[in-house]
Amino acid sequence: MAKPKVLILKTAGINCDRETAFAFESAGADIDLVHINELVSGGRALSAYQILAISGGFTYGDDIAAGKVLANELKCKLFGELKKFTGDGKLIIGICNGFQVLVKAGLLPGNDEFRQEATLVNNDCGVFQDKWIHLKCQVSGVKCQDKCVWTKGLPEVIYLPIAHGEGKFIPKSEEVLQRLKDNGQIVFQYCDARGQLGDYPVNPNGSVDSIAGICDASGRVFGLMPHPERHLISLQHPRWTREGCKRHGDGFPIFLNAVNYFK
């Protein structure tokens, strides 16, 4: 099959688009950076792509709340296109601000009407934090171990940076949380180097159940607060001068999985 085509969304305040594009390119995809106005005006069609990536940044300044204005725009302007996109079995990733957008637009955890069932709010520590954290992959009483197509085959613990002020994950209710657990939709949890969950600083923002990333019921729509595109090569690791270099950074397989999904 031909290379899958990735649409890297652009709009005011998205600022991790280049490195996200590079991640997909390195994994073997074709990429296009497309401004949302082109999708809304119909100048370009979302349906021409297999993967939609909403990368990190501060869309519309994160005014009102992080990701809120873009989430509102997606719902109001591109609801039909997005519904068709997910219905067609295509992939969506939201990283950091992109995750906030997907959650607030109701694409994650996901339901038919794009109803918001969870949120990401101010870190408990009250300030923006840039630091590296460990993530435990696909856990919590999982039925199907490999629900999320983006994270298949990852080791039990991976290491990525976070950089956000509003990353505390809160589900709307106990039922929503239970559903996430039962369906195996909790993809990443913050943990220590040995894979143990814990309070701050292990859980850097106070997320409920240490949740750092989730997918929808299909496993194809995925959102996470950490930045996999910032750990593609070992030189991005904060301790490479001590620990040496590996072939790939821990974030790279996530992009490779998405590209390979279409092979």
Next chain:
Amino acid sequence: MYWRIEVEYKEGVYDPFSEGLKEEIRDSGFGDVEDVRIKSVYFLIGTLSAAQAGRIGEELLIDSVIQEYSIYGEDKTPPVTPGYTAIQVLYKPGVMEPVEDSTLKGIRDLGITGVSSVRTAKKFLFKSGLSRPELLKVAEKLLYNKLIQIVLPEEEHHLHDFSGLPDYKFNLKTVELLNAGGKELTRLSSQGQLYLNLEEMKAIQAYFKKLKRNPTDCELETLAQTWSEHCGHKTFRGIIDYKERSVVKGAGERFVKKIGNKVIYNLLKSTIMKATDELKKPYCVSVFKDNSGIIKFDEKFNVCFKVETHNHPSALEPYGGANTGIGGVIRDPMGTGLGAKPILNTDVFCFGPLDAANSSLPVGALHPRRVAKGVVSGVRDYGNRMGIPTANGAVLFDERFIGNPLVYCGTVGILPKERSFKRVREGDLVVVVGGRTGRDGIHGATFSSGELTHESETVSSGAVQIGNAITEKKMLDCLLKCRDAGLYGAITDCGAGGLSSAVGEMGQGLGARVFLERVPLKYHGLTYTEIWISEAQERMVLAVSKEKAGELLGAFAKEDVEATVIGEFAKTGKLELFYQDSLVCSLDMDFLHDGGPKIAKKAFWAKPKVLARPKNKPKKDYTKELLKLLGHPNIASKEWVIRQYDHEVQGATVIKPLVGEACDGPSDACVVKPRFDSLRGLAVSNGINFKYGDLDPYWMAASCVDEALRQIVCVGGSLKQAAILDNFCWGNPDKADRLGSLVRAAFGCYDASKGFGVPFISGKDSLYNEFSVNKKTISIPGTLLISAIAVMDDVSGAVTMDLKSPESLLYIVGETFEELGGSHYFDILKFKGGVVPQVDFKKSKASMDGLSSAVAKGLVRSVHDCSEGGLAVALAEMSFAGGLGANIFLSDVPYRGRQKRDDLLLFSESNSRFIVEVQRSCQKAFERAMKRSCIGLIGCVIASKELKVFGLDGDACISESMANLKEAWQKTLRSI
């Protein structure tokens, strides 16, 4: 009409800001507050139904998981929860409302069109024993800044002021100048906040006498902007009559530097630019010409670097001042050549002591803690939103920065080498892009060219602004597209002086005609002069050929960024401004740019007479002193600040600001790898130490250059393709002693640049940093910041400062002298005096070159320079960063002090020294690589987590666990 929507957290949801505020109120001595609730208030102004307003609240303004809202019509006042007192904070009319644009967009996306504007407020509900007047005091101290915000009772909001500004009716104003005498000229200058001196006013008078007419207000303002210290650098370019006294070699000094009495015709050209000219480095592409200095990066790309200050605005409104400071410097690379992509930010802050007693603060000065918090978050919110990593910086403290903090912000950009130059052609259109023009920032350029007083806040409140990073980010995205499509021929940013300086500069060699009514405005009511000199943020000016204009305007429109043709460049040699067909300004470009009289100033420097050393008796053990030094605010960990800045966005940060086993050790410099397809990179560092300047600014300058460059070497960079920037922040240069010290520092820059063979490529000065209350003046210490940038061939050869493996050998490179003048050790002993650290340029360069080659050969496991706190602090930092201990023997440290004492060796701040970790197997090769330098094998790394230093008598003089050393270093500034 309007609707008021109040958003609040649902019962039981944790609000970190409310918790933080409670703590702050307690820390500020106001006593305990039982509960604080914070509500966001939105005023939706326009014609819309209750149902529509409700939908906006429900779907856009709240996060339904955690928040709820209530809605009130114009005639309703929201009830206050019983037991609570409400304080409502709003922006003043005319102040940029940061969230208005995005909220309006969200409302339009919902399909609702009746809302014409959105204003916001914050409502704080307090449950406490405090009375309303007491709470108002809390609010003034912690919640708002009266320059830009106002506290109003519940039922008041002054909304009519926002929408009902009166229209401006054109009325050409002229200023009666032709017949004015000296006194009158001086009065006109000060009344108009022009900050022009009598000589300059006379030159203007003579010019208009020739024209046989009076100037318009706009002409006078244009001249004042262009000739301001801020834009024209008249001190650096003026005539200086310099004299110095008692410059003799003091006891214990290695060198004596005499400049000699002389008249200097242009300090910049006689020192800083002269060094660059003489060095003739082939990698310098464009220096001292454009908005930032450009050097070569690789065969396809160049990089540029600029560092700016925003001190006066940050003193008055720390958040907004710092916010627009970083926003402004980012536009410098964006306005360099045909526009560079910003890839790195740096920040260096100088504040008053955070623990200063409220009673010790002069009237009109904000508390340093408030200044620090505001500045840190102002830079954070702009830099992070722009998606530019902030990976290098420093934070320093001194009492003299109370009332006048220093806020240095720098930006590095990258640009294709064929886009490194600009050219304005005859007939090109003048296009303004980005944000709209408002009344903000009026008189910023001239305001920064005078001293601050306790009345500055009332006189100059127009100079305070708030930025909107997203406007700038949108503009940047569009600009880079248009640059690559070749749609414009020149670009510059609207900084100080606004359109006046941007268009004036671009049209300098040609002439320009601008139609001021075409400039897009934030609100009506601006006069033609206000439009012309407004320093509203996030605007840039382009020169666009008529053929390409349509395509360019279309490209901007597609991404919702405003771009407007406001005039054209014409070969008239004149700056001509029109408002509704009337000529409001007509000045000869030659007069505007070169007509100012050369200012002559007197400068004087006398070497201060100080004691050589304090009278403290030698001790057996200095562990306590080391712990105290590690906790000194200048040395202590800045992790609290660093982690609030995204230092990894763009995915290029290879050496981060915090390094080591637990990612918390202080990196010497950062390294970025700006191209995905290349291992080539940049190391960026800074050197600053104002305390040395109290003793001798010449050696301060030399030390700053030495420090910045040795930090480059510490991460594996070299001097081969390196460049430096100067930033002088000084007191009032009209006072001979301040100017004298500035001159000495400039000569130090020249000698250091020549000595190291590293050119200056750009610089900036911010003078008049003084704060006057009544008749007392506090001047900042003359503070020079040297920022260094070096191209690295291969970043995978970089090293960090954390100790790596037990058994490694530890060397010191460079000699230690009894140089503790201005040191932090003397500071904790409260002793002012001593011998200032000097630099032997030749030896220092040899050490740096040797060390660079040793690193390149892979012989070095870790390296850290000795700076604040000297050898002992450097060792402690390497040790706790690496999670490994060390045994050190002071008797093996090459030392040439007159007095052999442990404390002098441990804490001397002699320049040009490094601690280097070398594996035993590399010992010979390393010593060979360093054969041209003085080195000493002083100890080894050990697995046990303890630092032990054995004194000259062989007994341990420092012995402490790593955990305690680290705790001492981290606790001072854990949070501010």
